[in-house]
Amino acid sequence: MATTITKTELLVGKRIRRREDPRLITGTATYVDDIQMPGMHHAIVLRSPHAAAKILSINTRAAEGTPGVVAVFTGKDTKHVGPVPCGASLPGLRVPHHYILATDRVYFVGHPVAVVVATDKYLARDAADKIEVDYDVLKAVADPEKALAVGAPAVHPEWPDNTAFNYHQEGGEVDKAFADAEVVIKQRITSQRLIPTAMETRGVVAEWHAADRQLNLHSSTQIPHLLRSLVAGMLGLEENRVRVITPEVGGGFGSKLNVYAEEALMGFVAMQIGKPVKWIESRRENFLCTIQGRGHVDYYELAAKKDGTILAIKLKIVQDLGAYHQLLTPAIPTLSVLMMPGLYRTKNIRADVVGVFTNCVPTDAYRGAGRPEATHGIERMVDILADELKMDPAEIRLKNFVTPEEFPYPTATGLTYDTGNYAAPLEKALGIVDYKNLLKEQAAARQQGKVMGIGISTYGEICAFGPSPATPAGGWESATVKIEPSGKVTVMTGACPHGQGEETTFAQIAADELGVDIDDVLVIRGDTAIVQYGIGTFGSRATAVGGAALYFALQDLKAKIKKFGGMLLESDDVSYSGGEVICNKTGASKPLSEIAGATYRAMKLPPNTEPGLVATYFWEPPNFTFPFGAHIVITDIDRDTGQVKIRRYVAVDDCGNLINPLIVDGQVHGGVAQGVGQALWEQAVYDDSGQLITGELMDYALPRAHMMPWIESHHTITPTNVNPLGVKGVGEAGTIGASPAVVNSVVDALSPLGVRHIDMPLSPEKIWKLMGGNN
């Protein structure tokens, strides 16, 4: 629970309760669906029920005649609007033109076909039912490996091989390493498609002020500024005539790190009807049309010596892209490639990625984005190697870890790991579970016919996205700090927190640096008309990059405060502490509020002195950060049913310094839940015709309270040297560490039966069959 703070204490490092919570716990926060405007209209999007079809005709007459309906638009009305953008570039990448409404063909179930606009959403819904679309249904392909087979239906007729790109990356001497290897193991490992399922679906309110040529777009997004730039381009508007306002955002997990057809479409509609228009995605639409995550089929080969030394890793990734590229779709598997060495010393890496079109909704960044897939694969392979060599999984990891003295450590994939002590969290976790006795307990349990597993994962990740050369739209972040004339502090961040708590952590940083009460600090984000250009919140970057930008802005600001304080004190020798500028000679002091007031009234400023106390800093990180950790999961499997019960979940994460451990714990818990969800329950299932058969919460199993184990969250602290706060980022850590820990545990439980690998999700039926089923 939160601790109480006395005013003189530093706040960074304290478990203080969040400043954003009062509006959230009272139900008074404003999410996009809470916005009401005079004359606001409502839009319903009609979507294709088929995964692949030609549109022969669309008859909108009956819908247009429905009371309350003001307009119905189809693809021919919106053809001139720019395509939904793909921000990633790869050599030879095939980019299909992604119209905001389908024109003559649909490519996945849920493809938007028409939009109905009415004065009332009930009427709009009624009218949508009256649109007649005549489809010529075509053969579809939903599985990426089937899509690569000769004779498979072509998702895009112009590219019959369904291949969007081939990507190759290599480091070291892979062939030689394999030739020298004493052991080679191979395994096909899948990382199933997942549905991000932010509890708030997407939504947009667009208002067009024709006289000012001003479009205001309220959107539930993680990237307001990028959205503004890109939507302006799609609609042919000047960038400064588009204002994106991000209200409260009810979760994203990457699914709102995107630019969607509906965001431009609502802008288009508002401009056409001259009235505000609201579109709120239904959960069914969210499942069908918001990006999904993962979708990997991976073929691993690992070369090693008999003593357990990993020599080389080869990986072929078949990435299910879906029918189109959304903002970052093709880039995601390249992050998997970067992450391939994990925490291990191996210098020989070869990766081949084939990006495959399927008649499904696009995949894109979902919590971890490429790194969970890689970590899952590597951590599985290390366990398989341990099994092959009859070595202990902990021992084989400790043997291969990059050691603390090797940092900064250049990897075979071209990264430079910043700082690390990889053995520390593993040893801590092993100590917490009392590993030696646990192994004895397991041996005894097996004697009694019990099925018990111990799973270890030691993950690394790439966070704090990122240096600009490695990030499609710039990897820096911005912060502005203003001291108001009363001395109150306003922070504006270019990041866009939506649950991660930066209204609190940033206020902690600002309060500490400025020596003011945290209640005097207000953090603002998410309105492009108020906040300087920024990149947004994703890739565990908000604090590690945005917080660092804030730190530097605060340093600039403190210099100004000292300068003005010195003027008031008529001294050049001053220092700033505790919210006061103090004359080092006389001990006389001026509080910040007085300095601020004087600075803005500007009565006594020397000539050529700029009034005001504002500082803005755009900080470009010199590198990514590389958090790491060790998760240990103890499972008990029901022999009769195959049901997995997680008896114990121990997470030891090292994300560098902790600004607010309470919030960090929350991030770990939530991340672990999503990783456990992938390991045990979640899976987007498409049938052969491209129908999403887990199309509602009825069939897509999310973790619920009674399904989750207690998570014992611990830390080791190895600060990064990439940013002055020493923080590495923690938003995705839990997700990345969890799935391999759970799967390793279950495979370990079943290892006496010769089981070496199981693909996720680990359904009870799958496990029951591996235990012999009815036989």
Next chain:
Amino acid sequence: MKISGTYTLPFPRERTFALMQDPEALARAIPGCEGLQHVGPDEYKMKMKMALASLSGAFEGKVRISDSVPPESFRLIVEGSGRIGFMKGEGLLTLAAVEGGTDVSYDGEAQVGGTMAAVGQRLIDGTAKMMIKRFFEKLAAEAAS
């Protein structure tokens, strides 16, 4: 989804085969069918009303018979679409004379799409079985006629 099974009809094989090609008998037997309209050789337009618990919807579709090998086997394709989704069933029906009648074995695929597929996953298998059962029961009842 794969569907397969066997149902015994109380008619000789020739009669059974003829019955299963008779649009009027089919119209009576296909659950919810409100009539078949001849549109081509062995092809019919169909109007259907499906009502299952509170689920209800009107479908328009077609019924097609192909690969007929009287009186041994034929292929039956039934498809329909409506506001709540669409469905398609295709299967090979094989007739074998047995004591007291004919065993009709079916082996094929059923496909469901649209909203009803999204919420009805756990029900599709059962519903398909139930509809097939009703189909054969109605056919069997033709004995009286």
Next chain:
Amino acid sequence: MIAQAFDYAAPKTLDEAMTLIAAGAKPLAGGMSLIPMMKLRLAAPEQLVDLARVKDLNYIRESGNQLHIGATATHYAVESSALVRAKCPLLAAAAASIGDVQVRNVGTIGGSVAHADPAADYPAALQALDAQIVIRGAKSERTVSAADFFVDAFTTALETGEIVREIVVPMEDSSTSYQKAPQPASGFALVGVAVRVRKNGDRIASARIGVTGLANKSFRASAAEKALEGTAGTAADVQKAAALVPQGVDANSDLHASADYRKHLASVYAARALTAALS
């Protein structure tokens, strides 16, 4: 998310309600199954008759050796009723395992029974309890046993214009248990088994096993019941009987569980329920 327009009536008496239902209106009880279907437009009744305000439908009372439960008694009312918990804990257990708290606060026994979802919890218990379903038509009433009431998936003995008015459960001194393997997404039973056993001395005098989720309708596992009756109910007896539960059943299959696995679960959960009841 938005239903098609419909007319709505909330009569205070059963006679008024029955008149409207006879004229084609769809009865609405808790609406926990119907309303989500209407929001997705999978169901589009033209008129709803809300039974919630019909006063003489919401009760739980004891009469002689029987428990009478009105159709609009909520799952929560059943689950928390001191009377049901004392006299028919099996029914309380089945009620407590339906959906979630919010659903149990609104959903009703009559609605659930009439809906006849093949994976609903109540039917297993009602089968095991030899319950009677009192059916009310426009003019008359009739009573059908649970075994005869559930006909197929979503198909019951109810004729057009009829509703479930009351569930009657005989109360007898017996040991019971309801064990369920829930589907993780929806909470519906992959398989649920309700058992009721009565011992006479050290022998099982009668055994009732109701099964839901396995097939298109709930049913009584008669072969297993017979195998158990007259035995001492040892672990071996239980295993032998439980193995018979899925025998010959045309089991359902979906993405959450194949037919084979469901059948296996039916045996496992039957054994667990029997063991719990006999212990």
Next chain:
Amino acid sequence: MKIELTINGKSHSHDVEPRLLLIHYLREAIGLTGPHIGCETSLCGACTVQLDGKAIKSCAMFAVQADGADIVTIEGLAAGGELDPMQVAFWNEHGLQCGFCTPGMIMASKQILDRNPHPSEEEIRHGLEGNLCRCTGYQHIVNAVKAAAATAGK
């Protein structure tokens, strides 16, 4: 149809279409946007409000069904200006992140303690079965309910 009901202690009367969902009525006619809409299959619980003392999902009920009812939404908990102990517990224990599920989660949590003032961890988790949270992994929510129970016990 005309309906009359009490919401957060105030009487309201409106003429509504029978198909108007209670959640839409609360959010749009009354302006109480605390209860949220997170699904259409009544599986997420974000719309949970209290109706005659019982936690219900207001997206699975038509407004006409609530005629005459006494409803409390998240906004009604701190109506007197003082936060409800459950709200305080969620705040202290960091029982929320994006906050979207929180109003429903708090209403469901209150129901747990209304019926069982000293729940075990398992009972708490069971009581939250009808509410999805994608951010917290539920652990801090469980802590919040425990803390609220402990506060009430003092």
